Amino acid sequence: MNTFFDPESVVVIGASNSPVNLGAMICRMLHEYSSFDGRVYAVNRKGEPVHGCEGFVSVTDIPGDVDLAVIITPVNVVPSFVRQCGEKGIMRIIIETSGFSEEGGRGRVMQEEISEAAREFGIRIMGPNCLGVLNVRNQFCCFYGISDDHFGTFMPDPPGAISYIIQSGGMVATILESLMKDVVKVNKVVSIGNKSDVDEADMIAYLDGDPTTEIIGMHLENIENGRKFLDVARGVRKPILVFKVGRTEEGVLAAQSHTAGMANNDVLFEGVCRQAGIIRVNSISELHSLPKIFTSMLPLRGPRIAVFTNSGAFGGITADLLINAGLEMARLSPETQERLRRTGQLFNASNPIDLGPALSMQTFLDIFDILLSSDEIDGLLPVPSLWHPMIIDAIGELVKKCHYYRKPAAIYTPNAVYRTVSYREEYQVPLFESPEEAVRALQVSYQYYRYSSRKRRPGDHEPVWDNKLQQGVA
Amino acid sequence: MNTFFDPESVVVIGASNSPVNLGAMICRMLHEYSSFDGRVYAVNRKGEPVHGCEGFVSVTDIPGDVDLAVIITPVNVVPSFVRQCGEKGIMRIIIETSGFSEEGGRGRVMQEEISEAAREFGIRIMGPNCLGVLNVRNQFCCFYGISDDHFGTFMPDPPGAISYIIQSGGMVATILESLMKDVVKVNKVVSIGNKSDVDEADMIAYLDGDPTTEIIGMHLENIENGRKFLDVARGVRKPILVFKVGRTEEGVLAAQSHTAGMANNDVLFEGVCRQAGIIRVNSISELHSLPKIFTSMLPLRGPRIAVFTNSGAFGGITADLLINAGLEMARLSPETQERLRRTGQLFNASNPIDLGPALSMQTFLDIFDILLSSDEIDGLLPVPSLWHPMIIDAIGELVKKCHYYRKPAAIYTPNAVYRTVSYREEYQVPLFESPEEAVRALQVSYQYYRYSSRKRRPGDHEPVWDNKLQQGVA
Numbered sequence: 001m002n003t004f005f006d007p008e009s010v011v012v013i014g015a016s017n018s019p020v021n022l023g024a025m026i027c028r029m030l031h032e033y034s035s036f037d038g039r040v041y042a043v044n045r046k047g048e049p050v051h052g053c054e055g056f057v058s059v060t061d062i063p064g065d066v067d068l069a070v071i072i073t074p075v076n077v078v079p080s081f082v083r084q085c086g087e088k089g090i091m092r093i094i095i096e097t098s099g100f101s102e103e104g105g106r107g108r109v110m111q112e113e114i115s116e117a118a119r120e121f122g123i124r125i126m127g128p129n130c131l132g133v134l135n136v137r138n139q140f141c142c143f144y145g146i147s148d149d150h151f152g153t154f155m156p157d158p159p160g161a162i163s164y165i166i167q168s169g170g171m172v173a174t175i176l177e178s179l180m181k182d183v184v185k186v187n188k189v190v191s192i193g194n195k196s197d198v199d200e201a202d203m204i205a206y207l208d209g210d211p212t213t214e215i216i217g218m219h220l221e222n223i224e225n226g227r228k229f230l231d232v233a234r235g236v237r238k239p240i241l242v243f244k245v246g247r248t249e250e251g252v253l254a255a256q257s258h259t260a261g262m263a264n265n266d267v268l269f270e271g272v273c274r275q276a277g278i279i280r281v282n283s284i285s286e287l288h289s290l291p292k293i294f295t296s297m298l299p300l301r302g303p304r305i306a307v308f309t310n311s312g313a314f315g316g317i318t319a320d321l322l323i324n325a326g327l328e329m330a331r332l333s334p335e336t337q338e339r340l341r342r343t344g345q346l347f348n349a350s351n352p353i354d355l356g357p358a359l360s361m362q363t364f365l366d367i368f369d370i371l372l373s374s375d376e377i378d379g380l381l382p383v384p385s386l387w388h389p390m391i392i393d394a395i396g397e398l399v400k401k402c403h404y405y406r407k408p409a410a411i412y413t414p415n416a417v418y419r420t421v422s423y424r425e426e427y428q429v430p431l432f433e434s435p436e437e438a439v440r441a442l443q444v445s446y447q448y449y450r451y452s453s454r455k456r457r458p459g460d461h462e463p464v465w466d467n468k469l470q471q472g473v474a
Numbered sequence: 475m476n477t478f479f480d481p482e483s484v485v486v487i488g489a490s491n492s493p494v495n496l497g498a499m500i501c502r503m504l505h506e507y508s509s510f511d512g513r514v515y516a517v518n519r520k521g522e523p524v525h526g527c528e529g530f531v532s533v534t535d536i537p538g539d540v541d542l543a544v545i546i547t548p549v550n551v552v553p554s555f556v557r558q559c560g561e562k563g564i565m566r567i568i569i570e571t572s573g574f575s576e577e578g579g580r581g582r583v584m585q586e587e588i589s590e591a592a593r594e595f596g597i598r599i600m601g602p603n604c605l606g607v608l609n610v611r612n613q614f615c616c617f618y619g620i621s622d623d624h625f626g627t628f629m630p631d632p633p634g635a636i637s638y639i640i641q642s643g644g645m646v647a648t649i650l651e652s653l654m655k656d657v658v659k660v661n662k663v664v665s666i667g668n669k670s671d672v673d674e675a676d677m678i679a680y681l682d683g684d685p686t687t688e689i690i691g692m693h694l695e696n697i698e699n700g701r702k703f704l705d706v707a708r709g710v711r712k713p714i715l716v717f718k719v720g721r722t723e724e725g726v727l728a729a730q731s732h733t734a735g736m737a738n739n740d741v742l743f744e745g746v747c748r749q750a751g752i753i754r755v756n757s758i759s760e761l762h763s764l765p766k767i768f769t770s771m772l773p774l775r776g777p778r779i780a781v782f783t784n785s786g787a788f789g790g791i792t793a794d795l796l797i798n799a800g801l802e803m804a805r806l807s808p809e810t811q812e813r814l815r816r817t818g819q820l821f822n823a824s825n826p827i828d829l830g831p832a833l834s835m836q837t838f839l840d841i842f843d844i845l846l847s848s849d850e851i852d853g854l855l856p857v858p859s860l861w862h863p864m865i866i867d868a869i870g871e872l873v874k875k876c877h878y879y880r881k882p883a884a885i886y887t888p889n890a891v892y893r894t895v896s897y898r899e900e901y902q903v904p905l906f907e908s909p910e911e912a913v914r915a916l917q918v919s920y921q922y923y924r925y926s927s928r929k930r931r932p933g934d935h936e937p938v939w940d941n942k943l944q945q946g947v948a
Binding site for chain 2 (some may be wrong): 307317323329417
């Protein structure tokens with residue numbers, strides 16, 4: 001599978017100099033503004049070079065070995081190019097062209113035809129109807145439509161920890177744009193489309209073995225092979241977040257017209273997730289908001305949460321959310337409350353703790369120590385209003401203390417989203433964009449912690465996130 | 475009640491030149507960077523002027539009439555100042571000071587004391603433990619802590635359509651910051667705190683009669699008087715959006731420690747909302763994201779929604795969301811599908827409609843006309859990916875056509891939130907920030923439409939939003 005992500009030589013079949021040619025966009029990206037250092041060839045009717053990539057009429061004309069072919073031609077010529085690749089000895093093909101089984105009828109027949117050709121030559125196929133691969137480490141990417149201006153959004157420097165398996169290319173931009181202003185960055189993305197051969201289970205297995213991937217995020221419209229998926233997922237040692245469409249019959253129908261999946265039983269899928277310890281997320285936005293619980297926060301090892309805020313209204317709001325998420329408002333003993341009161345002029349020392357407006361950095365630090373060291377508390381939900389510049393510094397200290405005491409804090413600063421995003425980007429602290437998102441983060445952290453504790457046997461290592469954070473990598 | 479919002483003369487009791495004085499912040503704001511043209515006085519121990527506002531030792535020393543007093547002193551002197559106001563003939567007082575019934579014990583006794591003094595003189599009291607009033611029309615505001623840099627966030631020019639009743643001041647900034655980059659702007663805000671006298675029902679009645687308020691948004695931690703609330707709310711002709719804390723017992727407890735409310739029965743409140751046609755929202759963010767369904771969109775008059783997208787994955791996602799929200803995927807007849815197909819090269823002409831990538835403006839306009847004029851469809855959920863600048867122009871045309879055909883479109887552009895927010899601000903189109911938010915907007919629009927249709931009797935006018943939008947005000 002690694003050849004898909006790290007080829008030494010690639011041919012883009014269908015790249016030409018005609019206007020609005022998608023293959024040409026890929027050649028231009030790889031040759032002009034990516035630092036990818038493999039060879040890139042173009043195949044088109046005239047055999048002309050495209051944006052500096054040498055051109056050929058046929059794949060078999062290319063001198064030397066080629067690792068990977070990207071096919072982005074009209075649908076009817078795809079099968080013959082798959083055969084050409086076979087003759088050339090290219091064993092990995094990404095087919096971006098659409099119009100196959102997602103359209104039914106003739107498309108379905110054509111998809112069968114390419115599968116047959118692939119089997120004949122022993123070729124592994126990704127797609128059709130996909131965007132293929134994006135690898136931040138070597139800047140190899142065969143997504144079309146990434147302009148020079150936006151390339152940085154897709155290729156963060158340094159590369160990040162999360163790799164995505166996205167059935168449909170359409171939402172890659174949404175997710176990567178969002179990550180750009182978050183504390184987690186992307187590592188690899190693969191858009192697998194109709195999955196005529198390579199499917200989500202293959203990709204999970206590959207990414208679980210990939211040393212640069214720490215977390216796996218998935219968007220699925222269907223599961224190709226439920227048994228295979230379960231078998232692979234059960235053995236995975238990394239956290240998997242999955243957003244699956246098709247909770248309703250209408251959703252299933254819509255997904256079917258899009259990437260040609262079979263109708264799946266959603267209840268069955270839910271069961272598979274529970275068995276395999278897969279975290280099922282509720283929205284696209286959770287695919288990019290939740291990974292930071294693994295890279296920048298310690299696991300939540302119990303349900304008892306202490307809320308503290310200098311904006312009293314959020315006490316009631318977060319209490320409602322925590323209870324509805326199956327968590328608990330930590331009960332603070334009179335001793336703990338007394339210690340809190342001695343730190344300064346608190347409005348309320350029982351949970352939710354109302355800090356009041358006037359506080360020094362030392363008061364903040366003392367409160368963090370009291371709460372994080374207390375065995376009455378498993379995690380924090382801080383809601384600090386940033387009315388004073390000192391408070392953002394205090395948040396930075398809180399993050400450090402959480403690592404020291406090995407407890408998580410899901411921080412929400414009560415601001416408009418655009419302002420929260422800009423604080424998060426500027427100070428690189430793991431802020432959540434709403435109280436709902438912060439509570440969801442704690443819920444998922446606890447869910448995954450319980451799962452991974454059950455799964456571990458004596459002698460096993462602690463889960464990935466724990467080791468990493470203990471070593472201070474985050 | 476109007477005196478609270480439009481006083482000709484105000485005294486800020488407790489404003490002095492000592493460091494970090496909250497009253498002084500109010501004087502400075504009103505005198506230096508607000509265009510409020512009423513007289514502003516300060517009362518403090520030395521009788522000194524504060525930021526250009528004439529100073530007195532006692533309220534009774536002020537020459538001439540005073541309409542409104544704002545008290546922001548230590549808690550123990552509040553009752554005597556209430557009496558001073560009574561002697562001076564000031565009939566409206568906002569008490570910002572906290573430490574009353576929300577703290578129990580002595581605080582509760584003090585609150586009773588001020589209530590008694592107020593009754594004696596016939597004074598109406600707002601608070602204690604509140605921020606008071608913000609009125610964008612005359613720039614009168616007694617919120618402390620609004621710096622001159624942020625004043626514009628709180629005072630949009632021109633003023634907007636929504637007025638908020640916020641029990642707690644803490645979230646005013648979050649809401650107004652968010653509105654700053656939205657298509658709806660704020661008109662008035664009132665933070666009513668402990669509600670020793672003026673309560674949410676009084677404010678609803680006032681804002682319903684206020685000609686500059688079109689929509690009422692509320693954040694409540696408790697209801698002071700359920701019967702009064704229901705009676706007032708039933709008669710209201712404007713949409714009311716309410717976010718109420720205390721869905722769980724822990725939430726009720728937390729709210730109680732904050733603004734001193736009685737524990738309320740949430741099921742009862744739910745029933746009251748249903749009876750009175752009040753829209754109960756699920757989060758703070760809905761308080762600022764939903765008002766645009768009344769100011770910039772027509773009502774949804776039926777449940778049948780057509781989705782169209784050029785990012786196929788969102789078809790399945792939105793179908794799931796619509797069904798779960800009690801809406802329907804519109805069934806398009808073969809004739810409608812054929813008309814859609816003739817507009818250009820669509821990937822899929824049945825609902826969800828997949829536009830594919832290559833489209834001209836004319837194709838967009840034709841599709842809008844076909845969908846909006848079809849009697850198979852009540853409303854649209856467009857998910858246009860903005861990969862080409864033309865598409866944002868097409869969205870502008872869509873908004874106009876929605877007004878022409880009198881149907882709503884809840885538009886979501888699949889982008890990172892910060893980018894959606896900046897598109898919305900730049901082009902002033904009613905974009906939603908997630909597919910969940912767009913679907914929720916349609917759900918609430920339909921809910922309110924059904925309620926207001928039931929409520930209307932023959933001869934009654936159409937609901938406010940309808941009249942406005944028919945006249946092209948939006």
